[in-house]
Amino acid sequence: MRQLMTGNEAVARGAWEAGVHFAAAYPGTPSTEIMENISTYDEITCEWSPNEKVAYEAAYGASLAGGRAMASMKHVGINVAADPLFASAYMGVNGGFVVISADEPGQHSSQSEQDNRNYAKAARLPMLEPSDSQECLDMVKTAFELSEALDLPVLIRLTTRICHSKSIVSLNQREEVDIRSYKKDITKTITVPAIARGLRLTLEKRVAKALEISEHSALNRIEKGNGKIGVISSGVCYYYAKEVFGETASYLKLGMSWPLPSGLMADFCRSVETIYIIEENDPYIEDEVRRLGFLPHGRDIFPFCGELMPDVLRRSLHGRTQPTLDYDRSMVLPRPPMLCAGCPHRGLFYELGKKKDVLVSGDIGCYTLAFSKPYDAMDWDICMGAAFSSGHGAQKMFDKKGVSTRVVSVMGDSTFFHTGINSLIDVAYNGSNTVNIILDNRITGMTGHQENPGSGLTIKGEPSDAISIEQLVCTIGIKHVRVINPNILKEVREALEWGLSLDAPSVIITRWPCVLKRFSAEDKREFSDAFKEKMVVTEKCIGCKACLKCGCPALSFRSHEKKAIIDRDMCVGCTVCAQVCPMNAIVKEGE
Ligand code: SF4
Numbered sequence: 001m002r003q004l005m006t007g008n009e010a011v012a013r014g015a016w017e018a019g020v021h022f023a024a025a026y027p028g029t030p031s032t033e034i035m036e037n038i039s040t041y042d043e044i045t046c047e048w049s050p051n052e053k054v055a056y057e058a059a060y061g062a063s064l065a066g067g068r069a070m071a072s073m074k075h076v077g078i079n080v081a082a083d084p085l086f087a088s089a090y091m092g093v094n095g096g097f098v099v100i101s102a103d104e105p106g107q108h109s110s111q112s113e114q115d116n117r118n119y120a121k122a123a124r125l126p127m128l129e130p131s132d133s134q135e136c137l138d139m140v141k142t143a144f145e146l147s148e149a150l151d152l153p154v155l156i157r158l159t160t161r162i163c164h165s166k167s168i169v170s171l172n173q174r175e176e177v178d179i180r181s182y183k184k185d186i187t188k189t190i191t192v193p194a195i196a197r198g199l200r201l202t203l204e205k206r207v208a209k210a211l212e213i214s215e216h217s218a219l220n221r222i223e224k225g226n227g228k229i230g231v232i233s234s235g236v237c238y239y240y241a242k243e244v245f246g247e248t249a250s251y252l253k254l255g256m257s258w259p260l261p262s263g264l265m266a267d268f269c270r271s272v273e274t275i276y277i278i279e280e281n282d283p284y285i286e287d288e289v290r291r292l293g294f295l296p297h298g299r300d301i302f303p304f305c306g307e308l309m310p311d312v313l314r315r316s317l318h319g320r321t322q323p324t325l326d327y328d329r330s331m332v333l334p335r336p337p338m339l340c341a342g343c344p345h346r347g348l349f350y351e352l353g354k355k356k357d358v359l360v361s362g363d364i365g366c367y368t369l370a371f372s373k374p375y376d377a378m379d380w381d382i383c384m385g386a387a388f389s390s391g392h393g394a395q396k397m398f399d400k401k402g403v404s405t406r407v408v409s410v411m412g413d414s415t416f417f418h419t420g421i422n423s424l425i426d427v428a429y430n431g432s433n434t435v436n437i438i439l440d441n442r443i444t445g446m447t448g449h450q451e452n453p454g455s456g457l458t459i460k461g462e463p464s465d466a467i468s469i470e471q472l473v474c475t476i477g478i479k480h481v482r483v484i485n486p487n488i489l490k491e492v493r494e495a496l497e498w499g500l501s502l503d504a505p506s507v508i509i510t511r512w513p514c515v516l517k518r519f520s521a522e523d524k525r526e527f528s529d530a531f532k533e534k535m536v537v538t539e540k541c542i543g544c545k546a547c548l549k550c551g552c553p554a555l556s557f558r559s560h561e562k563k564a565i566i567d568r569d570m571c572v573g574c575t576v577c578a579q580v581c582p583m584n585a586i587v588k589e590g591e
Pocket residue numbers: 341342343535550552553554555566570571572573574575576577578
């Protein structure tokens with residue numbers, strides 16, 4: 001059977017066909033849909049984990065116990081999982097273990113552009129790079145075979161275009177693979193130095209075997225052209241290159257990008273007159289080709305960052321792109337990203353943005369948008385879970401210098417479970433008087449509403465005990481904790497004043513569900529009056545525009561009438577704008 005599939009869907013299908021028993025992930029663009037699709041296969045035990053390190057460790061434990069296991073994450077997630085990743089290279093596997101890294105050239109939704117082929121090289125783990133959805137499916141199956149043959153975890157590097165674009169895939173049945181028996185072997189799985197030094201040597205033997213495979217594998221193939229131009233490429237760049245260089249060029253398509261097949265690459269380079277290396281992000285292949293003594297074109301003509309789409313290649317090579325339809329750009333209004341109408345973070349950031357002499361330490365989530373107008377309510381965001389700890393460090397410096405600036409740190413509920421909890425332990429343990437706010441919208445918002453340890457449901461929608469954030473926070477030693485409704489501005493103001501008046505760390509939990517959330521039965525009970533009203537502007541409006549400062553996209557202003565209006569299709573009646581209006585001109589519909 002053939003089917004149109006995204007790369008992410010094909011990876012999930014490949015895992016199912018490969019007989020995978022266990023899979024774990026933390027959601028992150030562009031990898032999220034891998035686990036969402038795996039969750040539709042009953043044969044695979046699958047889980048959302050609190051973070052990527054935990055996902056890696058859970059899946060790796062399943063592999064050591066004898067199952068075929070997979071962990072998937074976005075590129076920066078590998079940073080979080082790097083500790084077990086390096087250790088697992090020494091320890092090897094029992095059942096096959098495959099790790100998906102979904103990289104993001106062009107940084108569409110990430111804080112950095114990171115080339116995780118470098119992780120394969122650094123950890124000495126084989127890496128495969130599919131170029132389309134069919135290869136996604138096939139390479140997952142190959143990766144499990146390689147993992148078991150080499151006794152190593154195998155990495156698969158995807159990029160955004162592979163994850164999210166669709167191509168035709170041939171499907172097969174699932175191969176039922178027995179869960180291997182587990183046998184205790186401390187010479188392989190205990191990494192005390194006396195044993196780990198031996199494992200280091202064993203790893204090199206496995207790598208030598210992997211290199212032999214890479215040199216002769218069909219994953220690395222040559223397509224012969226007229227001998228003048230030779231292109232070396234991997235991943236989706238292979239197709240970009242074919243579109244631009246056409247059928248006359250020769251290609252070395254690298255499906256296995258670590259270990260790189262140096263012998264094959266040298267033979268290929270000798271067979272052509274001019275060599276082009278087409279690769280996104282780092283000069284990973286190019287450096288190797290130069291090391292082999294050849295002088296390819298790569299970084300000298302192609303951009304060093306962003307995606308190498310065909311038009312980018314054309315512009316670099318010929319100074320022009322394909323003709324496209326033009327349009328009057330002045331007709332397009334700028335539309336900056338903004339919090340949704342009725343977003344429960346709005347009330348907090350509206351009040352926080354007004355605070356003077358306060359530094360706001362932010363984090364990664366949809367609430368990061370509060371850095372921009374009309375709130376201007378964030379000074380920095382570093383990476384998942386860093387708000388509390390980086391805010392803590394900043395507060396210590398302000399105190400040391402004797403300046404009065406206070407730090408307010410903000411992060412989402414899922415981010416708190418991810419790594420924010422460690423960050424807050426640091427605050428409690430090392431004692432700074434920061435105000436730490438957990439934006440509890442009852443779901444993992446930014447990646448598309450995945451369940452988390454606080455939401456009360458598993459990935460399969462089965463009930464799970466929801467972790468109480470307030471109890472957890474008290475347990476780690478925070479003595480000053482408040483839970484507020486962020487839609488009630490008076491509550492927000494009072495809570496901020498309260499936190500800033502304390503000479504000890506405090507936690508404010510702003511609890512209201514994401515406006516786009518599908519309510520669970522518990523949500524319906526707890527937030528029974530949520531999203532039931534619509535608001536309207538009355539004739540009392542004097543056109544002062546104060547309501548626009550709450551930044552809700554449901555609100556706009558009619559200049560000719562000098563009056564605000566509310567789009568009733570967008571408004572969910574959170575009442576934040578009504579609390580801002582000095583004329584009480586915004587009321588519930590029908591009042
Ligand atoms: S009540 Fe006001 S702030 Fe809330 S969703 Fe409606 S228009 Fe937006």
